[in-house]
Amino acid sequence: MSTVLWKMGVDEIIKERGKSRETLLPCLKAIQEVSGYVPQEAVSYLRENLDIPSIDIYGVITFYGMLTTKEQGKYVIRLCDSLPCHLNNSEEMVGVIERELRIKSGGTSPDKKFTLEVVPCLGLCDKAPAMMINDKIYENLTEETAKKIIAELRG
Amino acid sequence: MEKILTKNIDKPNSQDIKVYLDGGGYKALEGVLTLKPEEVIDEVKKSRLVGRGGAAFPTGLKWEFTRREKDEPKFIVCNADEGEPGTFKDRVILSNNPHLLLESIIIGGYAIGASQGFIYIRGEYFEEIKRLNKAIEQARAKGYLGENILGSSFSFDIQLYQGAGSYVCGEETTLFESMEGKRGQSRERPPFPAQFGFMGKPTVINNVETLCNVPAIITNGGDWYSRIGSPDSPGPKLYCLSGQVNKPGVYELPMGITLRELVENHGGGVKGELKAVLPGGVSSSLLTDLNVKLDYKGVREAGSMLGSAAVIVINKDTSIVDVAKNTMEFFAHESCGLCTPCREGTRRAKEILTRFANGGGRVEELALLLELGEVMFDAARCGLGQAAMNTTTSAIKLFRDEFEQKVRK
Numbered sequence: 001m002s003t004v005l006w007k008m009g010v011d012e013i014i015k016e017r018g019k020s021r022e023t024l025l026p027c028l029k030a031i032q033e034v035s036g037y038v039p040q041e042a043v044s045y046l047r048e049n050l051d052i053p054s055i056d057i058y059g060v061i062t063f064y065g066m067l068t069t070k071e072q073g074k075y076v077i078r079l080c081d082s083l084p085c086h087l088n089n090s091e092e093m094v095g096v097i098e099r100e101l102r103i104k105s106g107g108t109s110p111d112k113k114f115t116l117e118v119v120p121c122l123g124l125c126d127k128a129p130a131m132m133i134n135d136k137i138y139e140n141l142t143e144e145t146a147k148k149i150i151a152e153l154r155g
Numbered sequence: 156m157e158k159i160l161t162k163n164i165d166k167p168n169s170q171d172i173k174v175y176l177d178g179g180g181y182k183a184l185e186g187v188l189t190l191k192p193e194e195v196i197d198e199v200k201k202s203r204l205v206g207r208g209g210a211a212f213p214t215g216l217k218w219e220f221t222r223r224e225k226d227e228p229k230f231i232v233c234n235a236d237e238g239e240p241g242t243f244k245d246r247v248i249l250s251n252n253p254h255l256l257l258e259s260i261i262i263g264g265y266a267i268g269a270s271q272g273f274i275y276i277r278g279e280y281f282e283e284i285k286r287l288n289k290a291i292e293q294a295r296a297k298g299y300l301g302e303n304i305l306g307s308s309f310s311f312d313i314q315l316y317q318g319a320g321s322y323v324c325g326e327e328t329t330l331f332e333s334m335e336g337k338r339g340q341s342r343e344r345p346p347f348p349a350q351f352g353f354m355g356k357p358t359v360i361n362n363v364e365t366l367c368n369v370p371a372i373i374t375n376g377g378d379w380y381s382r383i384g385s386p387d388s389p390g391p392k393l394y395c396l397s398g399q400v401n402k403p404g405v406y407e408l409p410m411g412i413t414l415r416e417l418v419e420n421h422g423g424g425v426k427g428e429l430k431a432v433l434p435g436g437v438s439s440s441l442l443t444d445l446n447v448k449l450d451y452k453g454v455r456e457a458g459s460m461l462g463s464a465a466v467i468v469i470n471k472d473t474s475i476v477d478v479a480k481n482t483m484e485f486f487a488h489e490s491c492g493l494c495t496p497c498r499e500g501t502r503r504a505k506e507i508l509t510r511f512a513n514g515g516g517r518v519e520e521l522a523l524l525l526e527l528g529e530v531m532f533d534a535a536r537c538g539l540g541q542a543a544m545n546t547t548t549s550a551i552k553l554f555r556d557e558f559e560q561k562v563r564k
Binding site for chain 2: 020021024025052063064065067081084086088120122124126128
Protein backbone atom coordinates (compact mmCIF):
# COMPACT_ATOMS: atom_id res chain seq x y z
CA MET A 1 0.00 0.00 0.00
CA SER A 2 2.68 2.50 1.01
CA THR A 3 4.59 1.73 -2.20
CA VAL A 4 1.64 2.86 -4.26
CA LEU A 5 1.36 6.01 -2.21
CA TRP A 6 4.96 7.14 -2.57
CA LYS A 7 4.98 6.24 -6.26
CA MET A 8 2.00 8.45 -6.87
CA GLY A 9 3.63 11.33 -5.05
CA VAL A 10 6.93 10.89 -6.85
CA ASP A 11 5.32 10.67 -10.28
CA GLU A 12 3.42 13.85 -9.59
CA ILE A 13 6.56 15.72 -8.51
CA ILE A 14 8.51 14.53 -11.55
CA LYS A 15 5.65 15.59 -13.80
CA GLU A 16 5.51 19.02 -12.19
CA ARG A 17 9.22 19.75 -11.76
CA GLY A 18 10.73 17.76 -14.58
CA LYS A 19 13.14 14.84 -14.78
CA SER A 20 16.23 16.44 -13.34
CA ARG A 21 18.65 16.32 -10.47
CA GLU A 22 16.87 19.27 -8.80
CA THR A 23 13.82 17.06 -8.47
CA LEU A 24 15.66 14.51 -6.31
CA LEU A 25 15.31 16.17 -2.92
CA PRO A 26 11.58 16.95 -3.27
CA CYS A 27 11.03 13.30 -4.29
CA LEU A 28 13.01 11.95 -1.35
CA LYS A 29 11.13 14.20 1.05
CA ALA A 30 7.80 13.01 -0.31
CA ILE A 31 8.83 9.37 0.07
CA GLN A 32 10.07 9.95 3.61
CA GLU A 33 6.82 11.65 4.50
CA VAL A 34 4.60 8.90 3.17
CA SER A 35 6.64 5.85 4.20
CA GLY A 36 8.50 7.14 7.23
CA TYR A 37 11.81 6.30 5.50
CA VAL A 38 13.28 5.86 2.04
CA PRO A 39 13.09 2.17 1.17
CA GLN A 40 15.55 0.56 -1.20
CA GLU A 41 12.90 0.05 -3.86
CA ALA A 42 12.26 3.79 -3.87
CA VAL A 43 15.96 4.43 -4.49
CA SER A 44 15.83 2.04 -7.46
CA TYR A 45 12.74 3.78 -8.75
CA LEU A 46 14.41 7.19 -8.59
CA ARG A 47 17.56 5.81 -10.20
CA GLU A 48 15.47 4.65 -13.15
CA ASN A 49 13.24 7.68 -13.39
CA LEU A 50 15.65 10.51 -12.66
CA ASP A 51 18.70 8.84 -14.14
CA ILE A 52 20.83 9.39 -11.04
CA PRO A 53 23.19 6.64 -9.78
CA SER A 54 22.03 4.93 -6.56
CA ILE A 55 25.25 5.87 -4.83
CA ASP A 56 24.48 9.57 -5.35
CA ILE A 57 20.96 9.10 -4.09
CA TYR A 58 22.25 7.39 -0.94
CA GLY A 59 24.80 10.18 -0.61
CA VAL A 60 21.98 12.69 -0.45
CA ILE A 61 19.79 10.61 1.88
CA THR A 62 22.56 10.10 4.42
CA PHE A 63 23.54 13.77 4.37
CA TYR A 64 20.20 15.24 5.42
CA GLY A 65 18.88 14.88 8.96
CA MET A 66 15.25 14.50 7.92
CA LEU A 67 15.88 11.61 5.52
CA THR A 68 16.54 8.04 6.66
CA THR A 69 16.96 4.60 5.16
CA LYS A 70 15.78 3.01 8.40
CA GLU A 71 12.12 2.71 9.10
CA GLN A 72 10.98 5.28 11.64
CA GLY A 73 8.21 5.14 14.18
CA LYS A 74 4.72 6.47 13.66
CA TYR A 75 5.62 9.43 15.84
CA VAL A 76 8.99 11.05 15.18
CA ILE A 77 9.96 13.07 18.23
CA ARG A 78 12.42 15.85 17.48
CA LEU A 79 13.67 17.24 20.74
CA CYS A 80 15.91 20.28 20.59
CA ASP A 81 19.12 20.44 22.62
CA SER A 82 20.71 23.50 21.05
CA LEU A 83 21.92 26.20 23.41
CA PRO A 84 18.70 28.20 24.06
CA CYS A 85 16.83 24.97 24.90
CA HIS A 86 19.89 23.55 26.67
CA LEU A 87 19.94 26.58 28.99
CA ASN A 88 16.32 25.75 29.81
CA ASN A 89 16.84 22.13 30.83
CA SER A 90 16.45 20.31 27.54
CA GLU A 91 19.07 17.78 28.62
CA GLU A 92 16.77 16.79 31.46
CA MET A 93 13.91 16.43 28.96
CA VAL A 94 16.05 14.11 26.83
CA GLY A 95 16.51 11.92 29.91
CA VAL A 96 12.80 11.98 30.76
CA ILE A 97 11.73 10.93 27.27
CA GLU A 98 14.48 8.34 26.91
CA ARG A 99 13.33 6.74 30.16
CA GLU A 100 9.65 6.94 29.23
CA LEU A 101 10.20 5.28 25.85
CA ARG A 102 13.14 3.10 26.91
CA ILE A 103 15.03 4.11 23.79
CA LYS A 104 18.08 6.29 23.22
CA SER A 105 18.30 9.23 20.87
CA GLY A 106 18.29 7.88 17.33
CA GLY A 107 16.34 4.80 18.36
CA THR A 108 12.88 3.52 17.48
CA SER A 109 10.64 1.70 19.94
CA PRO A 110 10.12 -2.03 19.23
CA ASP A 111 6.42 -1.46 18.48
CA LYS A 112 7.49 1.10 15.82
CA LYS A 113 5.39 3.73 17.47
CA PHE A 114 8.09 6.22 18.47
CA THR A 115 11.41 7.41 17.08
CA LEU A 116 13.40 9.79 19.25
CA GLU A 117 15.85 12.24 17.75
CA VAL A 118 17.75 14.87 19.66
CA VAL A 119 18.05 17.58 17.04
CA PRO A 120 19.64 20.99 16.54
CA CYS A 121 17.67 24.22 16.88
CA LEU A 122 14.05 24.11 15.70
CA GLY A 123 13.58 27.86 15.89
CA LEU A 124 11.39 27.61 18.98
CA CYS A 125 13.92 29.30 21.28
CA ASP A 126 11.41 31.59 22.99
CA LYS A 127 9.42 28.53 24.06
CA ALA A 128 12.33 26.48 25.33
CA PRO A 129 12.62 23.64 25.95
CA ALA A 130 10.70 22.61 22.87
CA MET A 131 10.12 19.62 20.65
CA MET A 132 8.16 18.62 17.60
CA ILE A 133 6.30 15.35 17.18
CA ASN A 134 5.79 14.91 13.46
CA ASP A 135 4.58 18.37 12.43
CA LYS A 136 3.19 19.39 15.81
CA ILE A 137 5.01 21.75 18.17
CA TYR A 138 5.23 21.24 21.94
CA GLU A 139 6.72 24.08 23.93
CA ASN A 140 7.88 25.04 27.42
CA LEU A 141 8.22 21.39 28.33
CA THR A 142 8.45 20.15 31.89
CA GLU A 143 8.94 16.60 33.11
CA GLU A 144 5.22 16.45 33.82
CA THR A 145 4.01 17.73 30.44
CA ALA A 146 6.52 15.64 28.52
CA LYS A 147 5.33 12.46 30.27
CA LYS A 148 1.71 13.40 29.66
CA ILE A 149 2.29 14.00 25.94
CA ILE A 150 3.96 10.62 25.53
CA ALA A 151 1.24 8.85 27.51
CA GLU A 152 -1.47 10.37 25.32
CA LEU A 153 0.22 9.29 22.11
CA ARG A 154 0.80 5.85 23.47
CA GLY A 155 -2.96 5.55 23.79
CA MET B 156 9.18 53.31 16.05
CA GLU B 157 6.50 52.30 13.58
CA LYS B 158 6.78 48.60 12.85
CA ILE B 159 7.91 47.73 9.37
CA LEU B 160 8.66 44.01 9.45
CA THR B 161 6.08 42.94 12.00
CA LYS B 162 3.41 45.42 10.94
CA ASN B 163 -0.12 44.07 11.31
CA ILE B 164 1.00 40.67 12.54
CA ASP B 165 -1.20 40.95 15.61
CA LYS B 166 -4.30 41.18 13.43
CA PRO B 167 -6.34 38.00 13.18
CA ASN B 168 -5.55 36.05 10.00
CA SER B 169 -2.59 38.30 9.25
CA GLN B 170 -1.26 35.61 6.89
CA ASP B 171 -4.27 36.06 4.60
CA ILE B 172 -3.98 38.17 1.46
CA LYS B 173 -7.12 40.10 2.35
CA VAL B 174 -5.66 41.37 5.61
CA TYR B 175 -2.40 42.16 3.83
CA LEU B 176 -4.18 44.14 1.11
CA ASP B 177 -6.26 46.03 3.69
CA GLY B 178 -3.03 47.15 5.31
CA GLY B 179 -1.72 48.58 2.03
CA GLY B 180 -0.07 45.38 0.83
CA TYR B 181 1.16 44.99 -2.77
CA LYS B 182 0.94 48.80 -3.21
CA ALA B 183 4.74 48.99 -3.34
CA LEU B 184 4.76 46.42 -6.13
CA GLU B 185 2.21 48.46 -8.09
CA GLY B 186 4.52 51.45 -7.76
CA VAL B 187 7.59 49.46 -8.73
CA LEU B 188 6.02 48.34 -11.99
CA THR B 189 5.89 52.00 -13.09
CA LEU B 190 9.62 52.45 -12.37
CA LYS B 191 12.67 51.31 -14.27
CA PRO B 192 14.48 48.40 -12.60
CA GLU B 193 17.54 50.64 -12.16
CA GLU B 194 15.42 53.15 -10.25
CA VAL B 195 14.30 50.41 -7.85
CA ILE B 196 17.92 49.42 -7.26
CA ASP B 197 18.91 53.05 -6.70
CA GLU B 198 16.27 53.41 -4.02
CA VAL B 199 17.49 50.27 -2.24
CA LYS B 200 21.08 51.54 -2.48
CA LYS B 201 20.03 54.89 -1.03
CA SER B 202 18.43 53.11 1.94
CA ARG B 203 21.82 51.56 2.83
CA LEU B 204 20.05 48.33 3.70
CA VAL B 205 22.50 45.50 4.41
CA GLY B 206 21.89 41.76 4.56
CA ARG B 207 20.26 40.52 7.77
CA GLY B 208 21.33 36.90 7.44
CA GLY B 209 24.59 37.77 9.14
CA ALA B 210 27.03 38.89 6.47
CA ALA B 211 25.74 42.50 6.32
CA PHE B 212 26.48 42.96 2.61
CA PRO B 213 24.77 45.99 0.97
CA THR B 214 21.59 44.68 -0.65
CA GLY B 215 21.40 47.31 -3.38
CA LEU B 216 24.91 46.48 -4.57
CA LYS B 217 24.13 42.77 -4.67
CA TRP B 218 21.11 43.51 -6.85
CA GLU B 219 23.11 45.83 -9.10
CA PHE B 220 25.90 43.28 -9.62
CA THR B 221 23.39 40.62 -10.60
CA ARG B 222 21.40 42.92 -12.89
CA ARG B 223 24.59 43.86 -14.77
CA GLU B 224 25.48 40.25 -15.57
CA LYS B 225 24.90 39.33 -19.20
CA ASP B 226 24.11 35.65 -18.65
CA GLU B 227 20.45 34.55 -18.62
CA PRO B 228 18.22 33.49 -16.99
CA LYS B 229 18.66 35.21 -13.64
CA PHE B 230 17.21 34.01 -10.39
CA ILE B 231 16.28 35.46 -7.05
CA VAL B 232 16.42 33.10 -4.09
CA CYS B 233 15.11 33.86 -0.63
CA ASN B 234 17.07 32.16 2.11
CA ALA B 235 14.48 31.00 4.66
CA ASP B 236 16.71 28.27 6.06
CA GLU B 237 17.30 29.91 9.41
CA GLY B 238 19.06 27.42 11.62
CA GLU B 239 21.55 29.28 13.77
CA PRO B 240 20.65 28.24 17.32
CA GLY B 241 18.79 31.13 18.89
CA THR B 242 17.43 32.46 15.59
CA PHE B 243 13.68 32.42 15.10
CA LYS B 244 13.00 35.81 13.52
CA ASP B 245 12.26 34.72 9.96
CA ARG B 246 9.71 32.30 11.31
CA VAL B 247 7.68 35.24 12.65
CA ILE B 248 7.46 36.74 9.14
CA LEU B 249 6.94 33.42 7.33
CA SER B 250 4.17 32.48 9.66
CA ASN B 251 2.37 35.80 10.13
CA ASN B 252 3.27 37.92 7.13
CA PRO B 253 4.05 35.66 4.16
CA HIS B 254 2.67 38.14 1.63
CA LEU B 255 5.18 40.77 2.74
CA LEU B 256 7.89 38.30 1.75
CA LEU B 257 6.25 37.42 -1.57
CA GLU B 258 5.82 41.09 -2.49
CA SER B 259 9.46 41.72 -1.62
CA ILE B 260 10.71 38.82 -3.74
CA ILE B 261 8.60 39.93 -6.70
CA ILE B 262 10.08 43.45 -6.44
CA GLY B 263 13.57 41.97 -6.23
CA GLY B 264 12.91 39.81 -9.27
CA TYR B 265 11.75 42.86 -11.22
CA ALA B 266 14.80 44.85 -10.18
CA ILE B 267 17.38 42.27 -11.24
CA GLY B 268 15.55 41.01 -14.33
CA ALA B 269 14.51 37.56 -13.12
CA SER B 270 11.34 35.74 -14.00
CA GLN B 271 11.72 32.95 -11.45
CA GLY B 272 12.14 33.23 -7.71
CA PHE B 273 12.62 30.56 -5.09
CA ILE B 274 12.15 30.33 -1.37
CA TYR B 275 14.38 27.76 0.29
CA ILE B 276 12.70 27.07 3.62
CA ARG B 277 13.90 24.75 6.33
CA GLY B 278 12.10 21.43 6.38
CA GLU B 279 11.11 21.63 10.03
CA TYR B 280 8.93 24.72 9.42
CA PHE B 281 5.88 22.59 8.57
CA GLU B 282 3.22 25.18 9.38
CA GLU B 283 5.15 27.97 7.64
CA ILE B 284 5.49 25.81 4.50
CA LYS B 285 1.72 25.36 4.43
CA ARG B 286 1.11 29.07 4.91
CA LEU B 287 3.60 30.05 2.20
CA ASN B 288 2.10 27.62 -0.28
CA LYS B 289 -1.30 29.05 0.46
CA ALA B 290 0.02 32.60 0.12
CA ILE B 291 1.61 31.79 -3.26
CA GLU B 292 -1.72 30.41 -4.47
CA GLN B 293 -3.53 33.54 -3.31
CA ALA B 294 -0.98 35.81 -4.97
CA ARG B 295 -1.33 33.90 -8.25
CA ALA B 296 -5.11 34.11 -8.09
CA LYS B 297 -4.94 37.89 -7.65
CA GLY B 298 -2.44 38.36 -10.45
CA TYR B 299 0.55 39.36 -8.31
CA LEU B 300 2.36 36.27 -9.56
CA GLY B 301 2.26 34.76 -13.01
CA GLU B 302 2.16 36.13 -16.54
CA ASN B 303 1.99 39.90 -17.08
CA ILE B 304 1.70 40.92 -13.47
CA LEU B 305 -1.00 43.59 -12.99
CA GLY B 306 -1.18 44.09 -16.73
CA SER B 307 2.52 44.91 -17.08
CA SER B 308 5.01 43.15 -19.33
CA PHE B 309 6.64 41.61 -16.25
CA SER B 310 6.06 37.89 -15.62
CA PHE B 311 7.33 36.21 -12.50
CA ASP B 312 6.64 33.17 -10.36
CA ILE B 313 7.87 31.76 -7.06
CA GLN B 314 8.59 28.15 -6.20
CA LEU B 315 8.99 26.83 -2.70
CA TYR B 316 11.93 24.56 -2.03
CA GLN B 317 12.09 22.64 1.22
CA GLY B 318 15.27 21.85 3.08
CA ALA B 319 15.72 18.46 4.69
CA GLY B 320 17.48 19.11 7.97
CA SER B 321 20.90 20.64 7.51
CA TYR B 322 22.26 23.81 9.11
CA VAL B 323 25.06 24.36 6.61
CA CYS B 324 22.53 24.65 3.77
CA GLY B 325 21.84 28.15 5.10
CA GLU B 326 25.24 29.13 3.69
CA GLU B 327 24.44 30.63 0.31
CA THR B 328 26.54 28.49 -2.03
CA THR B 329 25.61 25.36 -0.08
CA LEU B 330 21.97 26.28 -0.44
CA PHE B 331 22.35 26.28 -4.23
CA GLU B 332 23.96 22.84 -4.09
CA SER B 333 21.02 21.62 -2.02
CA MET B 334 18.50 23.11 -4.46
CA GLU B 335 20.34 21.30 -7.22
CA GLY B 336 19.69 18.01 -5.46
CA LYS B 337 23.13 17.47 -3.99
CA ARG B 338 24.70 17.04 -0.59
CA GLY B 339 25.06 20.32 1.23
CA GLN B 340 28.68 21.16 0.58
CA SER B 341 29.85 24.71 0.01
CA ARG B 342 31.38 26.01 -3.20
CA GLU B 343 34.56 28.03 -3.49
CA ARG B 344 33.96 31.77 -3.77
CA PRO B 345 34.65 33.51 -6.15
CA PRO B 346 32.77 33.18 -8.38
CA PHE B 347 30.06 34.80 -6.27
CA PRO B 348 26.33 34.08 -6.68
CA ALA B 349 25.89 37.29 -8.68
CA GLN B 350 27.89 35.58 -11.43
CA PHE B 351 27.46 31.90 -10.67
CA GLY B 352 24.54 30.99 -8.43
CA PHE B 353 21.68 28.53 -8.78
CA MET B 354 22.31 26.30 -11.83
CA GLY B 355 25.42 28.39 -12.50
CA LYS B 356 23.30 31.41 -13.40
CA PRO B 357 23.44 34.96 -11.97
CA THR B 358 21.51 34.80 -8.73
CA VAL B 359 20.56 37.16 -5.95
CA ILE B 360 20.23 35.43 -2.63
CA ASN B 361 18.75 37.40 0.26
CA ASN B 362 17.60 36.52 3.75
CA VAL B 363 13.86 36.73 4.56
CA GLU B 364 14.24 39.71 6.88
CA THR B 365 16.46 41.61 4.44
CA LEU B 366 13.93 41.32 1.63
CA CYS B 367 11.01 42.33 3.81
CA ASN B 368 12.47 45.82 4.25
CA VAL B 369 12.14 46.54 0.55
CA PRO B 370 8.41 47.43 0.21
CA ALA B 371 8.75 50.09 2.95
CA ILE B 372 11.85 51.46 1.22
CA ILE B 373 9.95 51.73 -2.07
CA THR B 374 6.90 53.31 -0.44
CA ASN B 375 8.69 55.82 1.77
CA GLY B 376 11.97 56.25 -0.05
CA GLY B 377 15.52 55.15 0.62
CA ASP B 378 16.38 58.43 2.35
CA TRP B 379 13.56 57.96 4.86
CA TYR B 380 14.75 54.43 5.61
CA SER B 381 18.38 55.46 5.99
CA ARG B 382 17.42 57.71 8.90
CA ILE B 383 15.97 54.85 11.00
CA GLY B 384 18.13 53.38 13.73
CA SER B 385 21.89 53.36 13.57
CA PRO B 386 23.66 55.68 11.11
CA ASP B 387 26.19 52.89 10.51
CA SER B 388 23.60 50.32 9.44
CA PRO B 389 20.12 51.82 9.28
CA GLY B 390 16.72 50.24 9.51
CA PRO B 391 14.70 48.15 11.91
CA LYS B 392 16.11 44.86 13.18
CA LEU B 393 14.43 41.73 14.42
CA TYR B 394 16.29 40.78 17.58
CA CYS B 395 15.79 37.20 18.79
CA LEU B 396 16.07 37.02 22.55
CA SER B 397 16.42 33.62 24.22
CA GLY B 398 18.18 31.73 26.97
CA GLN B 399 17.97 32.70 30.62
CA VAL B 400 15.87 35.80 30.23
CA ASN B 401 12.42 36.61 31.58
CA LYS B 402 10.66 37.55 28.34
CA PRO B 403 12.23 35.71 25.42
CA GLY B 404 10.89 36.54 21.97
CA VAL B 405 11.41 38.41 18.72
CA TYR B 406 11.58 42.19 19.06
CA GLU B 407 11.48 44.61 16.16
CA LEU B 408 13.55 47.59 17.25
CA PRO B 409 15.66 50.25 15.57
CA MET B 410 19.10 48.92 14.71
CA GLY B 411 21.66 50.04 17.24
CA ILE B 412 19.77 49.85 20.53
CA THR B 413 22.01 48.64 23.31
CA LEU B 414 22.20 45.11 24.57
CA ARG B 415 21.14 46.49 27.96
CA GLU B 416 17.94 48.01 26.55
CA LEU B 417 17.08 44.77 24.80
CA VAL B 418 17.70 42.50 27.75
CA GLU B 419 16.48 44.72 30.57
CA ASN B 420 13.72 46.89 29.06
CA HIS B 421 12.27 44.57 26.45
CA GLY B 422 13.33 41.17 27.74
CA GLY B 423 12.31 41.82 31.34
CA GLY B 424 15.84 41.23 32.64
CA VAL B 425 18.05 38.23 33.19
CA LYS B 426 16.69 35.16 34.97
CA GLY B 427 19.19 35.10 37.81
CA GLU B 428 22.46 37.00 37.60
CA LEU B 429 24.08 37.80 34.25
CA LYS B 430 27.17 35.88 33.27
CA ALA B 431 27.50 36.40 29.53
CA VAL B 432 25.61 36.94 26.29
CA LEU B 433 26.05 35.55 22.82
CA PRO B 434 24.86 38.39 20.55
CA GLY B 435 24.83 36.43 17.30
CA GLY B 436 24.05 32.83 18.16
CA VAL B 437 26.53 30.05 18.82
CA SER B 438 28.74 31.27 15.96
CA SER B 439 29.59 34.45 17.88
CA SER B 440 31.89 35.27 20.77
CA LEU B 441 30.68 35.82 24.32
CA LEU B 442 30.19 39.33 25.69
CA THR B 443 30.05 40.16 29.40
CA ASP B 444 29.20 43.87 29.14
CA LEU B 445 25.65 44.91 28.27
CA ASN B 446 26.68 48.42 27.19
CA VAL B 447 27.13 47.38 23.60
CA LYS B 448 25.36 48.91 20.62
CA LEU B 449 23.57 46.15 18.75
CA ASP B 450 24.53 47.04 15.21
CA TYR B 451 27.16 45.36 13.05
CA LYS B 452 29.91 47.84 13.90
CA GLY B 453 29.11 48.12 17.61
CA VAL B 454 29.18 44.37 18.23
CA ARG B 455 32.28 43.92 16.08
CA GLU B 456 34.11 46.61 18.07
CA ALA B 457 33.11 44.83 21.28
CA GLY B 458 34.87 41.71 19.95
CA SER B 459 31.95 39.64 18.69
CA MET B 460 29.50 39.69 15.80
CA LEU B 461 25.84 40.51 15.45
CA GLY B 462 25.24 37.81 12.83
CA SER B 463 21.53 37.08 12.69
CA ALA B 464 20.99 38.85 16.06
CA ALA B 465 20.32 35.67 18.00
CA VAL B 466 20.89 37.10 21.47
CA ILE B 467 21.31 34.23 23.92
CA VAL B 468 21.50 35.18 27.60
CA ILE B 469 23.51 33.01 30.02
CA ASN B 470 23.27 33.33 33.81
CA LYS B 471 25.78 32.70 36.57
CA ASP B 472 24.37 29.28 37.51
CA THR B 473 25.43 27.95 34.12
CA SER B 474 28.77 26.26 33.53
CA ILE B 475 30.56 27.99 30.69
CA VAL B 476 32.37 24.72 29.96
CA ASP B 477 28.98 23.12 29.38
CA VAL B 478 28.00 26.00 27.07
CA ALA B 479 31.18 25.55 25.02
CA LYS B 480 30.64 21.80 24.82
CA ASN B 481 27.04 22.26 23.68
CA THR B 482 28.04 24.62 20.87
CA MET B 483 30.76 22.25 19.72
CA GLU B 484 28.36 19.29 19.68
CA PHE B 485 26.22 21.37 17.37
CA PHE B 486 29.04 22.17 14.95
CA ALA B 487 30.47 18.65 14.96
CA HIS B 488 27.00 17.42 14.01
CA GLU B 489 26.44 20.04 11.32
CA SER B 490 29.89 20.11 9.69
CA CYS B 491 29.43 18.88 6.12
CA GLY B 492 32.70 16.94 6.33
CA LEU B 493 34.19 18.25 3.11
CA CYS B 494 37.17 20.22 4.46
CA THR B 495 39.55 18.76 6.99
CA PRO B 496 39.95 21.76 9.32
CA CYS B 497 36.23 21.83 10.04
CA ARG B 498 35.48 18.10 9.94
CA GLU B 499 38.36 17.12 12.22
CA GLY B 500 38.52 20.37 14.16
CA THR B 501 34.92 20.31 15.33
CA ARG B 502 35.18 16.64 16.35
CA ARG B 503 38.45 17.02 18.26
CA ALA B 504 37.23 20.17 19.99
CA LYS B 505 34.04 18.37 21.00
CA GLU B 506 36.06 15.47 22.43
CA ILE B 507 38.31 17.79 24.42
CA LEU B 508 35.40 19.82 25.76
CA THR B 509 33.52 16.67 26.72
CA ARG B 510 36.55 15.61 28.78
CA PHE B 511 36.62 19.01 30.47
CA ALA B 512 32.90 18.87 31.18
CA ASN B 513 33.47 15.53 32.90
CA GLY B 514 36.34 16.92 34.96
CA GLY B 515 39.00 15.19 32.89
CA GLY B 516 40.57 18.05 30.93
CA ARG B 517 44.31 18.65 30.57
CA VAL B 518 45.52 22.18 31.11
CA GLU B 519 47.68 22.24 27.95
CA GLU B 520 44.58 21.48 25.89
CA LEU B 521 43.32 25.01 26.52
CA ALA B 522 46.15 26.42 24.41
CA LEU B 523 45.45 23.72 21.86
CA LEU B 524 41.79 24.78 21.59
CA LEU B 525 42.80 28.42 21.13
CA GLU B 526 45.21 27.43 18.38
CA LEU B 527 42.63 25.18 16.74
CA GLY B 528 40.27 28.16 16.70
CA GLU B 529 42.84 30.19 14.75
CA VAL B 530 43.54 27.37 12.32
CA MET B 531 39.86 26.80 11.62
CA PHE B 532 39.24 30.52 11.19
CA ASP B 533 42.03 30.69 8.63
CA ALA B 534 41.62 27.39 6.86
CA ALA B 535 38.01 26.22 6.94
CA ARG B 536 36.23 26.35 3.61
CA CYS B 537 33.06 28.15 4.66
CA GLY B 538 31.64 30.24 7.47
CA LEU B 539 30.56 27.24 9.53
CA GLY B 540 34.09 26.10 10.28
CA GLN B 541 35.49 29.60 10.45
CA ALA B 542 33.09 30.60 13.21
CA ALA B 543 32.64 27.25 14.96
CA MET B 544 35.21 27.91 17.68
CA ASN B 545 34.18 31.50 18.51
CA THR B 546 32.07 30.66 21.55
CA THR B 547 34.67 28.21 22.86
CA THR B 548 37.73 30.42 22.44
CA SER B 549 35.98 33.44 23.94
CA ALA B 550 34.82 31.26 26.85
CA ILE B 551 38.41 30.18 27.52
CA LYS B 552 39.65 33.76 27.36
CA LEU B 553 36.91 35.18 29.59
CA PHE B 554 36.39 32.32 32.05
CA ARG B 555 39.69 30.45 32.09
CA ASP B 556 39.35 29.58 35.77
CA GLU B 557 36.19 27.59 35.08
CA PHE B 558 38.07 25.43 32.62
CA GLU B 559 41.01 25.07 35.02
CA GLN B 560 38.65 23.80 37.70
CA LYS B 561 37.75 21.01 35.30
CA VAL B 562 41.33 19.87 34.82
CA ARG B 563 42.03 16.28 35.86
CA LYS B 564 43.57 16.29 39.33
